[in-house]
Every structure is written in structure tokens, then in C-alpha cells.
Amino acid sequence: MVDSQKTQLVEVDSEESNLYGFSLAEMEHFFRKLGEKPFRAKQLFQWIYKYGVDDFEEMTDFSKSLRIKLNSTAKLVRPNFCGRQSSTESEERTTQKLLFQLSDGQKIETVYIPDDARRTVCVSTQAGCAVGCTFCATGWMGFKRNLTVGEIVGQLGYVLKKVDPTISNIVFMGMGEPFLNYENVIRAAQIFSSESGMSIAAKHITISTSGIIPRIYQYADDGHSFNLAISLNATTSESRRSVMPITSKYSMEELLKAADYYIRSRRRTHLTLEYVLLAGVNDSDEDARRLKKMVSELGRCKLNVIPYNPIEGPSLKRPSEDRINAFLRKVSTIQSPLTLRRSRGQDIAAACGQLAVQN
Ligand code: SF4
Structure with missing residues (x-):
């Protein structure tokens, strides 16, 4: 279309x-x-x-x-919408993956996820990604370039005008590592939340990072009121390094210190820890025990467990339903809020970690 x-x-x-x-x-x-x-x-x-x-x-x-x-x-140039796929998982609430072409021919994807209470847009911040997490299709694409502020804002602009004017939540969890395009991401989030702009409450905007430590400190010091999510995905440096090579540059220990610094810099806000559950990598009872300890030591954080959504390429596997449930039972006694995110849009490769385009 x-x-x-x-x-x-x-x-x-x-x-x-x-x-x-x-x-x-x-x-x-x-x-x-x-x-x-x-x-x-x-x-x-x-x-x-x-x-x-x-x-x-x-x-x-x-x-x-x-x-x-x-x-x-002057001109007004937005990313050029060039196609969409709609999920058939649910008849009432259709997750949509939107494809945009940028002025230099690069392509990016944006996901619209309507839920009972929320209508969320997942925006991209880079064409491709240099971080190379092995469970993520964008990581396998390699890095093309950072998106401009207009290219980030234009994704939501299109959705508000053509798909759904009642968007309530934004997540910076599409293609790219937001903290490697820090300035443009913050400026876009400010336009999203401005009352004269797109009027999405700052507390409904979440910026996610794979753990770019200097930017986590900067973000904490800058005092932005958007939410922060850190993609943790392991409980030991070794297993994290095996799926997130960035751990060789920014160690897990330093990452947890930065997370703690962020939490202490806020009075009420919770940090979200994302944990993609991978069979045989980070889903053991031992992992659950270590994860519980990490979460309780950090204190004010939420834990979001996301069973892996398979992509072509790596030999990673999604744990069985029994293992997912056993893992959740083990961590469920933490004091912090715990959610299990069963990503929507798997049938159109729009779920967490599945975004990738060929240019
Ligand atoms: S998970 Fe995020 S940071 Fe990691 S490769 Fe994918 S887009 Fe990049």
C-alpha cells in the first residue's frame, strides 16, 4: 500500500x-x-x-x-511511507509494521501496537545498528546511519495522521541504539511530549538502551523525565557477552553501577530492566536466582521478561512454555513489578528484535 x-x-x-x-x-x-x-x-x-x-x-x-x-x-520533509503489514494475530487490535524510505534511500520500520488500554508506537532511531546483539535482526543488518530528528518525529507524525490519532505511549525500541544517537533522540522525545507538539506525556515515553554507560550517566544528570529501560538479558558477564558483544566494552558490573546511579538520581521513577529469555543461555534456575538478587539490590526497578522471538540466522531458541513459567515462578517473589511481555506482531516480524529491512 x-x-x-x-x-x-x-x-x-x-x-x-x-x-x-x-x-x-x-x-x-x-x-x-x-x-x-x-x-x-x-x-x-x-x-x-x-x-x-x-x-x-x-x-x-x-x-x-x-x-x-x-x-x-523552507520545506517540510518527512520519511516517505512506502508500505505496511498488518498482523492477523487479533481481529480487533491489529498490530501494524510500517515501512518508511528516507531521503537517501535508507529504509526503516515503525510498529503500531494497539492494546486494551494503550496505543503504542515503537520508533526507530537509526537505520541498522552497530551494537550487534545476536538475538536481534536489526543487529544483523549492520549500521547504516543515525536518523535525524525529523526522521524520528516523522514516524509518529505519520501514525498520528494516518493510522491512529489517539496514540498514548511511545517506546524507543525500534531499529537502532537510541543512546548512540543521543541528541536527536532527546530532541525528538521533547517534540513528542511538548504540549504544543504531539502532547504525549513524558511518563508515557520510554527510551531503551543496550547499556551505553556514558550516556546513562548523562541521561541521569540531564534530568529528563522520560522513562529509561536497560536491556540486561543475562546474569553473568560471560553469557551477556555471548549475546551482547557490547559487554566487552561496557562491563556488566559497570552497567549495574550506572543503573543504580540513574535510580538514585530520580525520586520516584522506576528503571525498567528488559530480559529477553533465551533457551540454554539465560533461563536456568541459577539465572533466575541471580536476576532476583540484582533486581532487589537495585531497588526501584521493574522487570520485563520477553521470551525470545526467533529470527533467521542465529541458533538461539525460545525456551519452552514450561521453562518460561518455571523461570517466572522463580523470579516472581521479587518486590519489584514483574511483567511478561509476549510480543505482538510475530507473524509479520514486528515483534521485539525482529525488525530488519533490505535496502
Ligand atoms: S537489540 Fe537494540 S541495540 Fe541490540 S542490535 Fe538490536 S537494535 Fe541494536
Whole structure:
């Protein structure tokens, strides 16, 4: 299925003139340079992000002369929607995987996950990923490049306008390691949460990392109010290194220290620990015991157990239902909130760790 985006949106080669992705302050600066009043910036910000308008001609509170000026000096370029797959797992609530092409031809995926109480969008932050977790299809693609702010924001912009205007939650868990594109991810999250922008409450936005330790400290010190999730996935350095090579650079011990620092830097917020359950790698009773200990030592954190979603390539396996249940029983006595995430959209390779595209 292909949407007919306005030609104006895609036939642009100058990144400098693309206002899609600009913050309010950058728009104010832009209007000043244009010799216009800075209050125009808030109007434009709302048109683009709140109302999803991407044609200056439709911005009716701008004079004709201002619209002509904008048309000759700026453009609004979003990722180009080029296809979707819908899951057939549930008739009522259809998980959708959306494919976008970027201005240089790279492709990225975004997942829309409607649930009973929540409508979540999982956004990508990089084309490909350099971290190379062995259980993740994106990791097998290799790294192409970081996404711009506009390319991250444009994923939600499209979903709000064309799929579901009632999005309640955002997770930065699509393609890429968000903390290796830190500045753009934070700026995109700020546009998502801005009241003049997309108005998603900061507490409903979660940024996930595989454990880029310097950025965890920076994130804690910057005091952002978005949630943080750390992909832990093992209880010993050895088994973590076997599935997350980044452990050789950032050790597990240092990662737990950084997690602790983040938790202490917040009054109430919980940290989420993600734990992809892999048969024979991290699903033993011993692992459950060590995991319980880690979680209780950290204190304010939630544990999210995700049975592995198989992908082509590695010889990893999802544990049996009996093993999953036995593992959960072992860790279920922790004081912290525990959830089991059975990822949606496995039939369309949209579940956790399954995103990958061929360019
Ligand atoms: S799990 Fe995240 S960090 Fe690891 S390879 Fe996949 S996208 Fe990259």
C-alpha cells in the first residue's frame, strides 16, 4: 500500500531548509532570520506537530506573503511511507509494521501496537545498528546511519495522521541504539511530549538502551523525565557477552553501577530492566536466582521478561512454555513489578528484535 505524499514533501535535497524536526527555539531563530516575528514559530510548530499539516498553503493564520516566503525558503520533509503489514494475530487490535524510505534511500520500520488500554508506537532511531546483539535482526543488518530528528518525529507524525490519532505511549525500541544517537533522540522525545507538539506525556515515553554507560550517566544528570529501560538479558558477564558483544566494552558490573546511579538520581521513577529469555543461555534456575538478587539490590526497578522471538540466522531458541513459567515462578517473589511481555506482531516480524529491512 502506498500513500501519495505531496511532491513538495519528497523532492527536496537541502537538509538545511527542512523545518520538519526543528525545535521551537530553532523555529524562532528561523523566523527572526526571515525578518518575521518569533511568535510565528509557535504557530508553525503547532501546525506541523500538533495538527500534522505539512503544506504551508494550509496554514491559514499565515498571510499570503508569509506563505510565499516560506515556500521559497523552507520545506517540510518527512520519511516517505512506502508500505505496511498488518498482523492477523487479533481481529480487533491489529498490530501494524510500517515501512518508511528516507531521503537517501535508507529504509526503516515503525510498529503500531494497539492494546486494551494503550496505543503504542515503537520508533526507530537509526537505520541498522552497530551494537550487534545476536538475538536481534536489526543487529544483523549492520549500521547504516543515525536518523535525524525529523526522521524520528516523522514516524509518529505519520501514525498520528494516518493510522491512529489517539496514540498514548511511545517506546524507543525500534531499529537502532537510541543512546548512540543521543541528541536527536532527546530532541525528538521533547517534540513528542511538548504540549504544543504531539502532547504525549513524558511518563508515557520510554527510551531503551543496550547499556551505553556514558550516556546513562548523562541521561541521569540531564534530568529528563522520560522513562529509561536497560536491556540486561543475562546474569553473568560471560553469557551477556555471548549475546551482547557490547559487554566487552561496557562491563556488566559497570552497567549495574550506572543503573543504580540513574535510580538514585530520580525520586520516584522506576528503571525498567528488559530480559529477553533465551533457551540454554539465560533461563536456568541459577539465572533466575541471580536476576532476583540484582533486581532487589537495585531497588526501584521493574522487570520485563520477553521470551525470545526467533529470527533467521542465529541458533538461539525460545525456551519452552514450561521453562518460561518455571523461570517466572522463580523470579516472581521479587518486590519489584514483574511483567511478561509476549510480543505482538510475530507473524509479520514486528515483534521485539525482529525488525530488519533490505535496502
Ligand atoms: S537489540 Fe537494540 S541495540 Fe541490540 S542490535 Fe538490536 S537494535 Fe541494536
